[in-house]
Amino acid sequence: MMIDGEYFPTGISSTEYLTAVICAFGALIAWKLVSAIFFSPLSHVPGPLVTAITPHYINFLSALNRRTVGTYSLHRRYGPIVRVSPTEVSVLSPQAIKEVYSSPHYAKYAPLYSIFTHFGAQTAFTSCTREEHGWRRKAVSEAYSLSFVLKDEVATGKVLQAVKDYLSFVESDRRVDIYNANTFYATDVVTGKIFGLEASMKTLAGNEAHRDIVLGHYARTRRTQVWMYIEFPLVMNVFEWFAFYAGKVWSLVCGEKIEDWEMVSRIQRWGWDAYMDVKSNSREGTLAGRLARLAEDGGGAEGVWDDRGVASEAMDQMLAGMDTTGDTLSFLMYQLSLPESRNVQKRLHSELLDAFPKPAEISGSSWPHSMDIQSLPHETILKVLNLPYLEAVLKETLRVYTAIPITLPRVVPPSATTDRVSGHRNGRIIEGKFIPAGTTIGTFAYGIHRDEVFAVETGRKDNLGDVDNFLPERWLINGGLEDKLTPDEMEQEKQRIRTMEARLWAFGSGARNCVGRHLSILEMKLLLSTIYSRYQTQVTPNSGVKITHNRWHQRRTFRDVLPFSGVDGVVTFTPYE
Numbered sequence: 001m002m003i004d005g006e007y008f009p010t011g012i013s014s015t016e017y018l019t020a021v022i023c024a025f026g027a028l029i030a031w032k033l034v035s036a037i038f039f040s041p042l043s044h045v046p047g048p049l050v051t052a053i054t055p056h057y058i059n060f061l062s063a064l065n066r067r068t069v070g071t072y073s074l075h076r077r078y079g080p081i082v083r084v085s086p087t088e089v090s091v092l093s094p095q096a097i098k099e100v101y102s103s104p105h106y107a108k109y110a111p112l113y114s115i116f117t118h119f120g121a122q123t124a125f126t127s128c129t130r131e132e133h134g135w136r137r138k139a140v141s142e143a144y145s146l147s148f149v150l151k152d153e154v155a156t157g158k159v160l161q162a163v164k165d166y167l168s169f170v171e172s173d174r175r176v177d178i179y180n181a182n183t184f185y186a187t188d189v190v191t192g193k194i195f196g197l198e199a200s201m202k203t204l205a206g207n208e209a210h211r212d213i214v215l216g217h218y219a220r221t222r223r224t225q226v227w228m229y230i231e232f233p234l235v236m237n238v239f240e241w242f243a244f245y246a247g248k249v250w251s252l253v254c255g256e257k258i259e260d261w262e263m264v265s266r267i268q269r270w271g272w273d274a275y276m277d278v279k280s281n282s283r284e285g286t287l288a289g290r291l292a293r294l295a296e297d298g299g300g301a302e303g304v305w306d307d308r309g310v311a312s313e314a315m316d317q318m319l320a321g322m323d324t325t326g327d328t329l330s331f332l333m334y335q336l337s338l339p340e341s342r343n344v345q346k347r348l349h350s351e352l353l354d355a356f357p358k359p360a361e362i363s364g365s366s367w368p369h370s371m372d373i374q375s376l377p378h379e380t381i382l383k384v385l386n387l388p389y390l391e392a393v394l395k396e397t398l399r400v401y402t403a404i405p406i407t408l409p410r411v412v413p414p415s416a417t418t419d420r421v422s423g424h425r426n427g428r429i430i431e432g433k434f435i436p437a438g439t440t441i442g443t444f445a446y447g448i449h450r451d452e453v454f455a456v457e458t459g460r461k462d463n464l465g466d467v468d469n470f471l472p473e474r475w476l477i478n479g480g481l482e483d484k485l486t487p488d489e490m491e492q493e494k495q496r497i498r499t500m501e502a503r504l505w506a507f508g509s510g511a512r513n514c515v516g517r518h519l520s521i522l523e524m525k526l527l528l529s530t531i532y533s534r535y536q537t538q539v540t541p542n543s544g545v546k547i548t549h550n551r552w553h554q555r556r557t558f559r560d561v562l563p564f565s566g567v568d569g570v571v572t573f574t575p576y577e
């Protein structure tokens with residue numbers, strides 16, 4: 001006898017129905033897996049099974065702060081092209097890098113770059129396509145050219161003032177939290193460049209309110225928030241949407257009008273006010289002033305610029321020049337302050353003293369031994385820029401501790417024409433593989449900088465352990481012992497160094513490379529030559545110095561490779577006799 005409800009009207013039992021649903025679901029999943037593994041447009045790209053099936057593997061690595069090293073291990077296992085998710089490919093060969101980053105057709109990957117807009121307006125850095133980018137970059141690039149930076153920043157004392165302030169900072173307490181000191185230094189230089197010396201943040205000179213703004217910007221919570229934007233854009237967009245409408249309701253209740261772009265951070269507020277100040281005082285000698293004038297004239301031939309656009313551009317350059325340069329200096333100084341780098345420091349000090357003898361030994365010499373100057377002669381700056389060992393130390397820092405080690409993602413464009421060999425139309429052939437248009441693709445400096453071309457000793461090319469070591473000598477011909485070489489060996493050495501130089505990717509490449517690199521190199525070299533001609537530095541664990549910021553190893557997001565994890569970054573400066 002049947003009980004009502006045990007049988008469905010069709011005569012199928014509930015157990016059978018459930019089994020059918022489970023089977024259908026299983027078949028669907030099986031089909032999804034089979035199609036992801038065998039029929040996806042990226043199924044022929046090498047990589048582990050898991051990355052063919054789900055994007056969560058790479059997202060999980062990101063959550064653990066291990067995306068960059070994780071991608072690097074995939075390359076070591078699978079070669080120069082690897083599928084890192086069902087819709088993303090990572091490349092590591094020079095040919096692929098040239099194809100992706102030298103071509104104007106590969107747009108930037110918008111979900112990542114759009115996070116960096118300010119006041120609701122695009123910038124040169126955030127604009128994704130060639131059309132959006134070209135006119136913005138054109139408007140700023142002249143002010144960052146080497147000739148302009150040499151005659152402007154040094155002649156007007158913007159960099160020198162920050163170096164002087166750095167020395168006073170060190171003199172006030174020789175146990176220096178170098179993370180703070182270098183972040184402040186880079187901030188003072190870049191705000192001086194953009195808004196003028198008078199309007200610069202002057203954090204090293206003791207402006208506490210500005211120090212607080214800068215350190216607040218790098219606080220762990222804020223950086224976690226940015227990381228959330230990268231990894232969980234949907235959640236953050238919902239949150240943003242909520243915050244936007246909450247702001248609207250608030251403004252209705254309080255009768256205060258708040259524009260959406262006005263909900264900005266403290267540092268953005270500072271940038272907005274600094275820009276308005278430059279504009280109202282017509283400081284046309286500054287970069288922000290020049291851009292303001294362009295905006296007044298309609299923004300140039302191709303683009304439209306208003307106050308928000310210009311302030312956003314100025315803000316972006318300011319932020320781009322702060323932690324990149326500050327952290328590179330910190331990693332360099334910390335590495336040089338370790339006991340194993342004692343010889344590196346010695347060699348650098350000797351090079352500086354040879355190039356710039358002390359006033360007692362040669363009359364008329366002032367900088368770097370005295371800072372009683374307003375500007376440096378052009379020849380002195382060129383001499384600093386061309387010191388071979390200083391150059392080698394900086395290049396090795398940019399290689400091993402590159403400030404932006406992560407993938408810089410682009411989007412594969414459609415083919416210009418049908419590929420004759422494969423017949424494919426909608427995509428590009430990269431590393432011999434067809435990659436469909438719309439795929440996210442990218443490379444990362446951390447991996448590029450561990451290529452075998454950086455292994456110095458012949459016969460050790462398979463032992464990549466060597467490329468992780470900090471060894472400035474690899475950038476010198478025969479480690480600096482040129483006279484010991486035959487002409488043939490000399491030629492080989494020159495070729496080895498040229499190849500390494502071509503592979504160094506700290507500032508990116510192509511039309512989207514770093515516009516601020518000349519300023520950054522100049523400010524780093526001037527500071528380092530001043531410091532290392534006067535002081536020895538040594539790491540000072542348990543120094544008792546109160547760390548006023550989140551320790552540098554706790555900072556996350558863009559730099560997921562964290563050198564010197566666990567240190568507090570305090571270094572003691574001891575003057576040479």
Ligand code: HEM
Pocket residue numbers: 124125126137190316317318320321322324325328402403404408505506507508511512513514515516517519520
């Ligand atoms: C050691 C210091 C620095 C490093 C390692 C560095 C690195 C980079 C890299 C790798 C890119 C390419 C980013 C991408 O394609 O997504 C870039 C772009 C950029 N950098 Fe730097 N940077 C440094 C300092 C500076 C400074 C001092 C400034 C400005 C004062 C600056 C301004 C910019 C701008 C505006 C862009 C975007 C360029 C464009 O898309 O046209 N950077 N930087």
